[in-house]
Amino acid sequence: DQQVKQNSPSLSVQEGRISILNCDYTNSMFDYFLWYKKYPAEGPTFLISISSIKDKNEDGRFTVFLNKSAKHLSLHIVPSQPGDSAVYFCAASGAGTNAGKSTFGDGTTLTVKP
Amino acid sequence: GAVVSQHPSRVICKSGTSVKIECRSLDFQATTMFWYRQFPKQSLMLMATSNEGSKATYEQGVEKDKFLINHASLTLSTLTVTSAHPEDSSFYICSARLTQGTYSPLHFGNGTRLTVT
Numbered sequence: 348d349q350q351v352k353q354n355s356p357s358l359s360v361q362e363g364r365i366s367i368l369n370c371d372y373t374n375s376m377f378d379y380f381l382w383y384k385k386y387p388a389e390g391p392t393f394l395i396s397i398s399s400i401k402d403k404n405e406d407g408r409f410t411v412f413l414n415k416s417a418k419h420l421s422l423h424i425v426p427s428q429p430g431d432s433a434v435y436f437c438a439a440s441g442a443g444t445n446a447g448k449s450t451f452g453d454g455t456t457l458t459v460k461p
Numbered sequence: 462g463a464v465v466s467q468h469p470s471r472v473i474c475k476s477g478t479s480v481k482i483e484c485r486s487l488d489f490q491a492t493t494m495f496w497y498r499q500f501p502k503q504s505l506m507l508m509a510t511s512n513e514g515s516k517a518t519y520e521q522g523v524e525k526d527k528f529l530i531n532h533a534s535l536t537l538s539t540l541t542v543t544s545a546h547p548e549d550s551s552f553y554i555c556s557a558r559l560t561q562g563t564y565s566p567l568h569f570g571n572g573t574r575l576t577v578t
Binding site: 379381383390392396436449453 | 465467495503504505507510556564567568569570571572574
């Protein structure tokens, strides 16, 4: 049973437009959510996070939205840049379950075309 | 920011041999480190949690005798793949948190690409 799902394996966006990456989770004990960015042959890099007490967190061009009732979060990148092309992983963790461990989605490959 | 260094970045070994991968936290102390494995086009799968000064905690289905973890100091954890076989070929990544607790991001090493021939 996959607790964190990213249903879109890939997304292609034109430079300057908005990129929206989606993530769904099933475990209601998750209360901390993160997005990581990964380039080939490198480890993931932390991008942005949100705790369950919020529904939005913004950092520059990156905004994460959390809809707890739907168990859904999304990452918005505006405006998208070619350097944003990478694999984006959604991750979730919670103090009550597997404390300290993060569960990852399968990733979405974002391609931003110039 | 927190830096996690992983070595080697790439290793090729023969079937039946053992390979050691090192993970170091360069500018912070990490009482806990996490070892992940990534298959092609798949997610990061947590293999084990490495605890400084005590035994590692392995995830279900991960053979502890095959993947030996040693966390001898607050800045170093090692993963040894023993008696490697071609099916162990994968991308192994370690990570650690800058601060203890669940509510902080993981900082990852750059990974090790293991190829077993």
